[in-house]
Each structure stands twice: as structure tokens, then as C-alpha cells.
Amino acid sequence: MPPKFLNNNKLKVENRKNDKQLIIMVNKSNSVSPNGSKSLSPSGLEEMKFSKSFQKRVEVLKSQQALNAHILPKEPINKRTRIHDCVMKPRILFTQWASSTTLHGVWPIWNRERFIGIRILWLIAFIGSITLCAVQTLEVITKYLNEEKLTSVRTNVPGELGIPFPSVTICNRNIMRKGFIAATFGGDMAVLNRILTGQSTEEDFASVPLLQEPEPVKSFMRAAGHQIEKSVAFCWNVNTVCSAADFIPTVSLDNGLCYTYPGRNITSAGRNSHLVFAINAESYEYQGPITGYAPASVYLTIHEANALPDFKSAKRFELIAGTSTELGIYMKLFQRLDTKQDPCIKENNLKYYTNYSISACLSECNAQFVIEKCNCSGSIFGANVTDVRSCSPFETSNCVMPAVTADGYLSYLKHQHACEANCTVPCSEWDYTFQVESQSDWPRQYGLEYDLDANAGYLGMVTAFCGPKPNDDKDPWLICARNNLLANILIVKMYVTSTRYEEVTQSLVYSGIMDIMPSVGGTMGLYLGASLLTALEIAEFLMRMISCQLYTGTS
Numbered sequence: 001m002p003p004k005f006l007n008n009n010k011l012k013v014e015n016r017k018n019d020k021q022l023i024i025m026v027n028k029s030n031s032v033s034p035n036g037s038k039s040l041s042p043s044g045l046e047e048m049k050f051s052k053s054f055q056k057r058v059e060v061l062k063s064q065q066a067l068n069a070h071i072l073p074k075e076p077i078n079k080r081t082r083i084h085d086c087v088m089k090p091r092i093l094f095t096q097w098a099s100s101t102t103l104h105g106v107w108p109i110w111n112r113e114r115f116i117g118i119r120i121l122w123l124i125a126f127i128g129s130i131t132l133c134a135v136q137t138l139e140v141i142t143k144y145l146n147e148e149k150l151t152s153v154r155t156n157v158p159g160e161l162g163i164p165f166p167s168v169t170i171c172n173r174n175i176m177r178k179g180f181i182a183a184t185f186g187g188d189m190a191v192l193n194r195i196l197t198g199q200s201t202e203e204d205f206a207s208v209p210l211l212q213e214p215e216p217v218k219s220f221m222r223a224a225g226h227q228i229e230k231s232v233a234f235c236w237n238v239n240t241v242c243s244a245a246d247f248i249p250t251v252s253l254d255n256g257l258c259y260t261y262p263g264r265n266i267t268s269a270g271r272n273s274h275l276v277f278a279i280n281a282e283s284y285e286y287q288g289p290i291t292g293y294a295p296a297s298v299y300l301t302i303h304e305a306n307a308l309p310d311f312k313s314a315k316r317f318e319l320i321a322g323t324s325t326e327l328g329i330y331m332k333l334f335q336r337l338d339t340k341q342d343p344c345i346k347e348n349n350l351k352y353y354t355n356y357s358i359s360a361c362l363s364e365c366n367a368q369f370v371i372e373k374c375n376c377s378g379s380i381f382g383a384n385v386t387d388v389r390s391c392s393p394f395e396t397s398n399c400v401m402p403a404v405t406a407d408g409y410l411s412y413l414k415h416q417h418a419c420e421a422n423c424t425v426p427c428s429e430w431d432y433t434f435q436v437e438s439q440s441d442w443p444r445q446y447g448l449e450y451d452l453d454a455n456a457g458y459l460g461m462v463t464a465f466c467g468p469k470p471n472d473d474k475d476p477w478l479i480c481a482r483n484n485l486l487a488n489i490l491i492v493k494m495y496v497t498s499t500r501y502e503e504v505t506q507s508l509v510y511s512g513i514m515d516i517m518p519s520v521g522g523t524m525g526l527y528l529g530a531s532l533l534t535a536l537e538i539a540e541f542l543m544r545m546i547s548c549q550l551y552t553g554t555s
């Protein structure tokens with residue numbers, strides 16, 4: 001047992017080796033005498049025969065008496081004082097702390113009255129608990145440092161303004177019309193082949209008036225593509241008839257002349273709130289050696305309004321002439337969190353586009369590649385480059401096209417991978433996907449005459465190939481009309497399946513220290529029964545030990 005002050009002038013010390021107790025009297029004159037013996041001076045204690053542990057405790061007391069003549073207060077000592085702590089051995093101090101701490105497992109391990117096997121089991125359990133606590137605490141800190149995100153999904157109902165219907169872009173599979181080739185190059189296909197293969201000369205372009213305009217490549221592609229006036233035979237948006245004037249033309253080298261029907265907000269969903277196109281693929285304008293011998297068709301993609309369409313993604317769908325297709329549209333709103341580990345784009349940072357999207361970023365990146373290779377702007381990826389001169393037709397044929405196709409494909413592919421790595425997703429984005437709900441042949445054999453009478457566009461196209469509709473003996477004419485429609489016309493109906501949409505929101509798992517503390521505290525409480533106050537207990541014990549080391553100079 002450690003020394004204990006009994007009253008004003010008595011100190012009880014236990015001699016553990018011979019199980020005897022001795023009361024040392026300390027009077028005001030600082031003389032010391034054992035209980036039942038004559039009064040001794042402090043130096044007289046050296047003449048008494050005690051165990052080594054007892055002598056060491058007496059030496060500590062003597063050193064304290066020498067440092068301060070008024071070492072003991074006049075009032076009865078009923079509290080632990082610094083002198084009391086420093087008289088005791090560190091082991092005894094630790095025993096007192098272990099018996100009172102709230103840290104689970106310390107006292108069952110330290111208590112010598114317990115069976116040694118039980119203490120070892122407690123030690124194993126204590127080490128295991130510390131290990132699990134450390135591992136889970138490290139996991140929490142790692143999630144915080146890595147800015148790990150939590151994704152939540154909820155279903156929203158649109159407000160009064162409704163939900164945004166996607167923009168729809170269509171491109172004919174045939175980039176260059178047969179009639180345009182005949183009118184521009186006549187019967188000399190060798191010139192066109194040299195232009196398309198990058199083996200052209202300056203003289204080859206001099207004979208083409210379109211290639212002498214300020215933006216020759218764009219002008220050439222616009223004139224060569226299928227014109228919207230003939231491509232759209234019928235357009236119906238919910239309860240409104242739309243026309244060719246509602247489509248916005250775009251030009252790119254990969255897809256030629258395309259048209260985008262801009263999206264609008266809608267307040268209802270289902271088959272009755274649909275957008276219907278009847279597209280004339282103009283199979284009679286296909287040039288076999290150039291566009292291949294595949295059936296007439298168009299490419300369709302849906303995308304967010306004001307975003308550049310991406311025909312290389314999985315959202316591209318091919319519609320073949322002679323079919324009627326229904327597409328159900330599903331939408332999600334992504335609200336992403338911008339972090340250092342997983343960034344997203346909050347505001348448009350593109351130079352040549354007013355609205356950011358991944359496809360626009362890739363297009364601008366590819367345009368920069370052409371500028372570096374050819375020192376001019378190809379304007380073939382849709383980017384509106386204004387600070388660099390446009391490539392001439394000769395440069396387009398002999399530098400731009402080889403740079404992105406056969407000759408420079410490997411370097412272009414490497415650059416493309418770099419572009420994909422640098423073009424991150426926007427922080428806020430509407431994502432549209434579609435599913436084919438039904439697809440069938442069109443037109444039907446029965447009801448064809450009614451369809452022709454109801455649609456002036458169909459009737460006008462059929463009349464151009466089969467002549468005017470006769471008053472009698474209509475069967476041959478209807479057969480001609482049906483064959484013509486099967487070869488050229490395709491119908492696509494699109495509608496949003498539900499006005500309810502999913503909103504996917506990202507948030508940090510741990511956004512600050514106040515979020516970490518409950519997780520760490522819960523882990524420590526579960527495995528060790530520890531809390532913030534337990535840390536104060538440990539700190540107090542260490543401070544007492546360090547203070548005694550500094551004060552007495554003993555270990």
C-alpha cells in the first residue's frame with residue numbers, strides 16, 4: 001500500500017516484505033519518530049533497520065523535508081497532493097488509475113488478485129478491441145481524406161413548369177446525295193475520290209464553286225447533305241404541328257448534315273403526349289460506292305437541350321426506312337459533388353461552346369488537335385472556332401482528314417484518350433435513355449389510302465414517283481405507293497413514360513470534423529467503452545507521472 005497521511009503529524013507506511021506497519025511521527029520541528037519509539041531527527045532514520053523499499057520511501061520523504069520546511073499544511077490532509085503522488089511508486093499510481101478509469105479492460109488485466117489465465121484472456125480481448133477500433137477509425141479517416149461520396153436517389157414530381165423533354169437530333173446515313181454529286185462533279189468521279197482519299201490537288205477544288213466560299217468545308221457539307229425540307233414528311237409535337245423551320249442544322253465530318261429538334265418543357269407523359277416524326281430517308285439519293293449499299297436509314301439520338309449530340313454513345317439508334325418505331329424515354333437528374341478526388345464541371349469552361357457537355361468538350365479537344373497538326377481550324381467537329389483561320393479545302397483533304405483517319409490514326413487515337421480523360425462530367429445534368437416499346441413494318445397494306453389522303457407530304461412524294469392518284473383502278477397505284485413508302489419513309493414516335501423522374505444526388509460521407517467525431521466516438525465506445533472524458537483521464541495520469549519525474553528526479 002502507498003503511504004497515507006493519517007492526520008496533521010502522522011504518515012502510515014506499509015512494509016510489504018515483513019507485513020509490518022510503521023507510523024512515522026512528523027512534528028512541527030520536522031523531527032521524525034516511529035510509533036512507539038523515542039523521537040528521532042531526520043538523520044536518525046538512517047540508523048533504523050528497514051527493508052529496502054521502506055528505506056526508499058523514507059528517503060523520498062527526507063528529500064521533500066529538505067526542500068521545504070513547511071511541506072505539510074496545518075489543516076488535516078484529506079486530498080491527494082503532489083507530495084503524496086510523488087512519494088508513491090509509478091506502479092502504485094498506475095494501480096490507482098487503473099482501478100478508477102472508465103477505459104474497459106485495464107483493471108481486469110492489471111488486478112493481481114485475479115487468476116492469471118483470466119487476466120491473459122482479458123489482455124487478448126483488450127488487444128483485439130484496440131486493433132478493431134484502430135482499423136475502423138483509420139477507415140473513417142481515410143474516407144474523410146479521400147472525400148468519399150454518398151449517393152442518394154429519390155423520386156420527384158415536376159412542378160408547374162414541368163420537366164424538360166430532350167432535344168432530338170437526326171442524321172441521314174448518307175452524307176452526300178447522289179443528285180449533288182452529279183450536279184457538282186458531273187460524271188468525273190475521279191475528282192471526288194481523290195478528295196475523299198486525301199490525294200487531291202489545288203486544281204481539283206478550283207472547279208467546285210462551293211469550295212471557294214469563306215467556310216468552304218461547311219458550305220460543301222451543307223449542300224451535299226439531305227435537306228430538311230424534303231427529309232421531314234410529317235412532324236407532330238403533342239397537339240401542335242411542327243415544320244422544317246423548327247429544326248436547327250449542324251455540320252460535322254463524321255455525320256455530315258444533321259438536324260436538331262430542340263427540347264421543350266412538358267407537363268404530361270404517355271403515348272398521348274408524344275413527338276412524332278415521319279422522315280424521308282430518300283433512298284433514291286444514295287450513292288452506292290460512297291455510302292455503301294445498306295438500306296436507307298437515319299441515325300437518331302436524344303440529349304439534353306443546348307448540348308452537343310453524341311452519336312458515338314450508346315444513345316444512338318438507327319431507324320430503317322419502312323418501319324414504325326415507338327421509343328419510351330426515361331430521364332434522371334444528376335446532381336454531382338465537385339471534389340478534388342472526383343471533380344465535375346460547375347460552369348462552362350469551354351472556349352468554342354456556350355454550353356458544357358462531355359460531347360462538346362471532346363469536340364473542342366479534337367478541334368485543338370487539328371489546329372496543332374495543320375495550323376488551321378478544320379471546323380469539322382462542330383466547334384465554332386473564331387480565333388484561328390479555317391482550313392482550305394486542300395488542307396482539309398490532305399492534312400485534316402489524314403490526321404484523323406488512316407495516316408495519323410494512332411496519334412489521333414492517343415489524343416482521343418487524353419481528351420476523354422480530361423473531359424469530366426458536368427455537376428448538374430439531365431440524362432436521357434430510351435427503350436424500344438414497339439417496332440413494326442410501315443405502311444400497312446390496309447389503310448394506306450387513308451394515310452395518303454390524311455398526309456399531304458406522303459401524297460406529294462408518292463405522286464412524284466407514281467403519278468397522280470387515279471379515280472378508278474387504284475390497286476397498281478397503291479402498290480407503287482406502298483413500295484415507295486417502304487423504301488423511303490420511317491416513322492418514329494417518342495414520349496416520356498412518366499413525369500416522375502429520379503434525382504441522383506451526391507454528398508460527402510464525412511464533410512468535416514464534427515461528422516467524424518460521432519463515428520470515431522461510437523467505435524471507441526463499442527470496443528473500449530471509451531469517450532472523450534476517458535482521454536482526459538489518461539492525460540491527467542500522464543501529467544501526474546511527468547510532474548513527479550520533473551519534481552523528484554526519480555523514476
